[in-house]
Amino acid sequence: MHFTMETADFFKTLNRFKMLAIVAILLSGMLTLLFAVLYIVEKNVKEATSYIATDAGTFLIKRNELNIRQPWEVKNHTKLILEHLFENDSYTYIPNLEAALHLMDNMIGMKTRDMLSKSGLYDLLRKENAYTKIYFDSVVVKEMVQPYKVHAYFKQTVMWRGMNQLVPYGVLLTVSEDSRSEQNPFGLLVNQFDLIKYTPEVSEKIKLQPDSLKGERR
Numbered sequence: 001m002h003f004t005m006e007t008a009d010f011f012k013t014l015n016r017f018k019m020l021a022i023v024a025i026l027l028s029g030m031l032t033l034l035f036a037v038l039y040i041v042e043k044n045v046k047e048a049t050s051y052i053a054t055d056a057g058t059f060l061i062k063r064n065e066l067n068i069r070q071p072w073e074v075k076n077h078t079k080l081i082l083e084h085l086f087e088n089d090s091y092t093y094i095p096n097l098e099a100a101l102h103l104m105d106n107m108i109g110m111k112t113r114d115m116l117s118k119s120g121l122y123d124l125l126r127k128e129n130a131y132t133k134i135y136f137d138s139v140v141v142k143e144m145v146q147p148y149k150v151h152a153y154f155k156q157t158v159m160w161r162g163m164n165q166l167v168p169y170g171v172l173l174t175v176s177e178d179s180r181s182e183q184n185p186f187g188l189l190v191n192q193f194d195l196i197k198y199t200p201e202v203s204e205k206i207k208l209q210p211d212s213l214k215g216e217r218r
Contacts (some may be wrong), residue, residue: 009019047215061103071141074148074175077103077186078139082171085112086156089131095121102183112193130160136199145190147174153198 011015083098097116101109122132134156142149150173158165172194180187 043049069144069148069177071144073186074141074144074150074188074197075139077175077188078150078152079136080186081190082136082152082154083134085116086154086169087132087134088121088125090122090125090129093125099183103188108190108193115118118141124160126160128160130158132159133157134137145177148188149174151196153200155200169198171198172196 005119067116081100081103084096084103088096099111104112121132125132132156137153137155139150139152142151147196152169152171154169154171156167156169158167172192174192175188177185178184178189178193
């Protein structure tokens, strides 16, 4: 009888250990599954996020779930390259031009460099201590299918010796996807850059704008 009771206790203890083992295995499996899900989510978030560098600091940006390019990114890329090219003084002209070249493909970059070189603008900036400022009238994305087509209209004010000259510009650009980088925060590349006719009325507001520069004058 004593032997029978000990046997019964033994099997009870064994069953208890079996239950504990089953619970431990289930908990381990659930934790493994949870960590796997968290890893996949974190990986997807990292792949969908990028950083943009600005004068105010570096900021995290995130593309939407379908990874669709937004029109404002194309517009801001266009504005950035036009500011680099057309808003300068003798100190900012060369570094701004180099920054603009990172936003264009090689062929268009060489074409644009030659165009600006032949314009004589740098000589005016250097010899007359002149500087330029641009004012956007409109930047319109015509097609949000690669290559994206953009029309930009703006006015450039050239100021020197207390005088100023207003020069209107119309620009047609096509823009394609490229990898993001510190030099190319929007991950886009201009592969067509053509001047088009633009003859707006001269705005008195622009004439009276206080002198300002993106770069610092010395």
